[in-house]
Amino acid sequence: MAILVNQNTKVIIQGITGRDGSFHAQQMLDYGTKVVSGVTPGKGGIDIFGMPVFNTVRQAKEKTHANTSIIFVPAQFAPDAIYEAIDAELDLVICVSEGVPTLEMVKILAYLKDKKTRLVGPNSPGLISPGICKVGILPGIAFKKGKVGVVSRSGTLTYEIASHITKAGYGESTVIGIGGDPIIGTNFIDCLRLFQADKQTEAIVIIGEIGGTDEEKAADFITKNVTKPVFGFIAGQTAPADKRMGHAGAIIAGGKGTAAEKIKAFEKVGIIVIYEPEDITQKLSTVLK
Amino acid sequence: MKIHEYQAKEIFRKYNIPTSKEKVAFSLDEVKTIAKELSFPIVVKAQVLVGGRGKAGGVKIAKTPVELESHAKAILGMNIKGLIVKKALLAEGINIEAEYYVGITIDREKQTAVLISSASGGMNIEEVAQKTPEKILSTSISPLLGIKSFQVRNIGYQLFTDTLLVNSFVTITTNLARVFFDLDCSLVEINPLALISVNNEKKLMAVDAKIVFDDNALYQHPNISALRDIESEEPSEVQAKKADLSYVKLDGNVGCVVNGAGLAMATMDLIKRYGGNPANFLDIGGSSSPEKMREAMKIITADKNVKAILVNIFGGITRCDDVAQGLLWAMKEEKIALPIVARLVGTNQDKARSLLENSPIIFAETMSEGVKKVTQALKG
Numbered sequence: 001m002a003i004l005v006n007q008n009t010k011v012i013i014q015g016i017t018g019r020d021g022s023f024h025a026q027q028m029l030d031y032g033t034k035v036v037s038g039v040t041p042g043k044g045g046i047d048i049f050g051m052p053v054f055n056t057v058r059q060a061k062e063k064t065h066a067n068t069s070i071i072f073v074p075a076q077f078a079p080d081a082i083y084e085a086i087d088a089e090l091d092l093v094i095c096v097s098e099g100v101p102t103l104e105m106v107k108i109l110a111y112l113k114d115k116k117t118r119l120v121g122p123n124s125p126g127l128i129s130p131g132i133c134k135v136g137i138l139p140g141i142a143f144k145k146g147k148v149g150v151v152s153r154s155g156t157l158t159y160e161i162a163s164h165i166t167k168a169g170y171g172e173s174t175v176i177g178i179g180g181d182p183i184i185g186t187n188f189i190d191c192l193r194l195f196q197a198d199k200q201t202e203a204i205v206i207i208g209e210i211g212g213t214d215e216e217k218a219a220d221f222i223t224k225n226v227t228k229p230v231f232g233f234i235a236g237q238t239a240p241a242d243k244r245m246g247h248a249g250a251i252i253a254g255g256k257g258t259a260a261e262k263i264k265a266f267e268k269v270g271i272i273v274i275y276e277p278e279d280i281t282q283k284l285s286t287v288l289k
Numbered sequence: 290m291k292i293h294e295y296q297a298k299e300i301f302r303k304y305n306i307p308t309s310k311e312k313v314a315f316s317l318d319e320v321k322t323i324a325k326e327l328s329f330p331i332v333v334k335a336q337v338l339v340g341g342r343g344k345a346g347g348v349k350i351a352k353t354p355v356e357l358e359s360h361a362k363a364i365l366g367m368n369i370k371g372l373i374v375k376k377a378l379l380a381e382g383i384n385i386e387a388e389y390y391v392g393i394t395i396d397r398e399k400q401t402a403v404l405i406s407s408a409s410g411g412m413n414i415e416e417v418a419q420k421t422p423e424k425i426l427s428t429s430i431s432p433l434l435g436i437k438s439f440q441v442r443n444i445g446y447q448l449f450t451d452t453l454l455v456n457s458f459v460t461i462t463t464n465l466a467r468v469f470f471d472l473d474c475s476l477v478e479i480n481p482l483a484l485i486s487v488n489n490e491k492k493l494m495a496v497d498a499k500i501v502f503d504d505n506a507l508y509q510h511p512n513i514s515a516l517r518d519i520e521s522e523e524p525s526e527v528q529a530k531k532a533d534l535s536y537v538k539l540d541g542n543v544g545c546v547v548n549g550a551g552l553a554m555a556t557m558d559l560i561k562r563y564g565g566n567p568a569n570f571l572d573i574g575g576s577s578s579p580e581k582m583r584e585a586m587k588i589i590t591a592d593k594n595v596k597a598i599l600v601n602i603f604g605g606i607t608r609c610d611d612v613a614q615g616l617l618w619a620m621k622e623e624k625i626a627l628p629i630v631a632r633l634v635g636t637n638q639d640k641a642r643s644l645l646e647n648s649p650i651i652f653a654e655t656m657s658e659g660v661k662k663v664t665q666a667l668k669g
Contacts, residue, residue, distance in 0.1 A: 023606075076508060101506035102395055103473050106432040109400050139605035139635060154551025156603045159635075160656060163603075180550060182397050209551055212397040235554035238539070238561045239570070246535040246550025246572040248505060249397075254415040259558075276559060278657050 002129035003194040021072035036064040075099030095121035105183040119185025125155040125177035146171015149195035152207035180247030188218035210236035215262040297498035311380035330382035388481035410481035436466040473506030532584040541566025544589035582615025604635025613641035628666035632659035
């Protein structure tokens with residue numbers, strides 16, 4: 001069954017004619033994702049990889065019946081691209097672009113409140129339901145269809161941990177990178193709720209990092225609402241305070257958002273914490289066959 | 290991006306937020322000239338981009354020109370938490386009757402901007418919030434509507450009884466919110482907001498000022514970007530930024546080169562777990578190039594504390610052969626004699642292997658193996 005993306009997902013790529021957009025369009029097509037069209041204002045009418053390019057998202061949706069979009073435009077154009085996709089009433093919008101101003105995101109989330117669209121990101125590597133559909137930049141080779149749901153604030157660390165799950169033969173139902181920014185559209189709790197309801201998912205891995213309190217809130221949600229076994233990893237135990245560690249959201253500010261606090265919150269509610277990526281295999285073996 | 294108090298106060302004055310009469314001095318000569326324009330007592334405040342200057346002796350009051358000179362001498366050139374003070378702000382001393390706090394920041398949990406205020410000003414607001422949360426007044430600001438006067442009045446009447454002061458608080462706070470939204474800030478703060486008497490009339494004034502800007506929005510504000518004080522930043526971090534690398538210097542002995550911020554943090558944590566100490570955080574970013582890798586190695590090896598290096602790459606978009614090529618160039622050009630452990634998996638990993646075959650690089654298959662080998666290499 002998987003979550004959010006599946007065989008019914010039809011994808012528009014916003015920014016398909018750019019370097020990253022065209023590269024990943026090809027990668028997604030190769031993976032078997034139903035990419036149906038692209039959008040680049042001013043380039044409507046041309047074809048790329050046998051797909052039509054449109055000037056607007058509305059046109060692309062009407063002509064190619066897409067329900068999902070992935071955004072690869074430069075950060076300064078990303079807010080407008082997100083608004084356009086929400087306005088076109090797509091079900092799911094994934095923003096890969098990194099560097100969207102925080103106040104822009106705050107406005108977007110306020111605008112999004114009574115809309116039907118789900119936003120993932122920004123600064124997200126996207127998501128993959130292995131063997132079925134990939135909407136993002138994740139390297140397909142690290143994943144295999146299976147029973148573990150993975151939700152993460154980072155990119156390569158997710159590939160690292162998932163590759164151990166893949167090698168051990170458990171495989172993943174869906175892997176989702178929610179993005180490394182402080183203000184994002186879809187959070188841990190949204191994904192936990194979906195994984196809990198998903199029949200294919202038998203265990204959940206949550207990969208957090210320093211900054212904010214999303215992990216603490218997730219832990220609280222898990223005690224009340226999640227019955228499936230949950231495993232946790234937190235990056236940034238050695239990160240100094242008040243320094244942004246790559247991701248805009250990965251910062252210990254005013255003494256808050258430390259790895260120690262998050263690990264404590266996880267352990268308190270019975271989440272099995274792993275300290276070394278490869279340990280996930282052994283820990284999973286205690287609950288999965 | 291942080292700016293100095295004197296720069297933040299200049300912005301405040303443009304937005305009609307009253308501050309004390311003051312001027313910044315870059316040298317002792319300038320201190321003497323400025324002293325003639327101000328009346329004593331004069332407060333000398335170190336301008337440095339780190340908190341806790343008061344405790345470090347970076348704020349002193351001078352009653353006479355002789356005192357002023359000796360205080361300025363002590364403060365200019367002072368070392369506060371590793372940063373050298375190069376500027377001092379000279380402000381006319383005022384008689385403060387009470388200290389308040391007012392600030393605006395992004396609340397990640399509420400996903401919006403919040404106005405925070407307190408009658409316990411002049412102290413570390415995080416400590417106040419932790420020990421006496423009842424003393425913190427806070428209200429969310431709609432990003433679509435902006436701050437509304439009634440919201441500020443509601444808080445104002447909890448802080449002051451005099452309507453004139455409430456009105457003054459509303460004006461100052463509304464202007465502070467304009468600074469926050471106009472300039473894409475992540476924090477604006479007046480601490481303390483001082484209650485003073487001028488000719489028997491009570492007034493509010495910003496005695497200190499703090500502004501932190503959202504780095505992601507700086508492209509919209511070239512005038513603000515120009516305020517960056519590169520001299521007061523870590524030189525290696527400035528160099529890394531130029532090369533489009535995400536780098537944070539730490540004080541350990543194992544240099545790390547990693548792709549991706551999460552994996553970079555996890556690598557540092559694992560080094561610590563195996564008894565080493567990470568010398569840095571470094572993310573070479575998504576699309577790799579040999580040039581970027583070479584630059585990364587240069588920055589890391591310039592840190593004399595570094596005794597061994599771990600390269601940890603999980604190649605997706607990042608190509609392992611690009612990383613290997615940059616590594617070879619750096620080793621040759623910089624004559625790096627330190628032990629290097631490389632764990633390169635993913636896109637083009639075999640090409641990378643053959644490129645590095647005749648080099649002294651120690652290979653590792655997994656992240657844990659890489660970390661074990663690099664901490665062993667430390668022991669010689």
